[in-house]
Amino acid sequence: MLPTGACFGCEGVMLSLGGRRILSDVSLHVKRGEVLGLIGPNGAGKTSLFEVLSGRYHPQQGSVFLDELRLDRLDIFRRARLGVARTYQSPVVPNALTIGQTLRAARKAYAPMMSAHDAEWAARLVRLDASWDRTAGSLDTFDRRKLLLACLMMRRPRVLLMDEPASGLINTEIAELDLLLRKFADEYHLAIILIEHRLELLGAIADRVYVLDLGAMIAEGAPEDVFRDDRVQAAYFGGVA
The missing domain is CATH 3.40.50.300 (P-loop containing nucleotide triphosphate hydrolases)
Incomplete structure (x- = not known):
């Protein structure tokens, strides 16, 4: 123990x-x-x-x-x-998806599904200021890490x-x-x-x-x-x- x-x-x-x-x-x-x-x-x-x-x-x-x-x-x-949440050394994101689409996929990945409000809260928490219409693949390293953290943090x-x-x-x-x-x-x-x-x-x-x-x-x-x-x-x- x-x-x-x-x-x-x-x-x-x-x-x-x-x-x-x-x-x-x-x-x-x-x-x-x-x-x-x-x-x-x-x-x-x-x-x-x-x-x-x-x-x-x-x-x-x-x-x-x-x-x-x-x-x-x-x-x-x-x-x-x-x-139990985990991040990796390389911040790999779905390059072709927008930030909004990535967050939506994360909040619907498994039950209970998270709301759009949860995604908005998580993005604010990690200070991800980029437009949600921007593709995830266009983000710099730190914003990629923030996006991945937002996907994790919305699940508390x-x-x-x-x-x-x-x-x-x-x-x-x-x-x-x-x-x-x-x-x-x-x-x-x-x-x-x-x-x-x-x-x-x-x-x-x-x-x-x-x-x-x-x-x-x-x-x-x-x-x-x-x-x-x-x-x-x-x-x-x-x-x-």
Whole structure:
């Protein structure tokens, strides 16, 4: 079971793919209203852990929890319906659809269907200011990320998994992203986990940070403490960023 007060996480996850061990006895947890950072060198297993948490991969051992509910045998679609939302490093959108058509498809994707009001609320929440008649494929990277976030947020998720959300953004956009994610956590009580190499983003908004190396957790704690940890310095800062 998760620690008292935790909303979402995993315990003792072991994952092997193609005969190779990817994750070894990995545990983490996040509370509602908390922003959790996940860092580590390339190949550490961060994205594979997200695949386990979101339901694309099922671990050979260990468990995934949302509140008191075991998720580890549920598929990715059932987890989404329970409130586990995810974004990817590349903000892939339906290029030929307009913003309005994309939001309409998202709100009608599964029951209960969301209203047009829900889509309008979500677009305002993420500060997506582009015309809804504009094609999604014409948006810049940050607005694509905002569109995808709007599609997720209209469903009022409980957990948000984000894989390198600052990738491709400039400093002013990262600052706006900081404020947006803290708003999600503080006002809407989302539990947020970020995979991120931009440590300035994590230093600004993360409450805690976990560090993966070679498929195992090697450190956890406040960002300023974790970034100074000798094991983290050796595995992350001295390795491949």
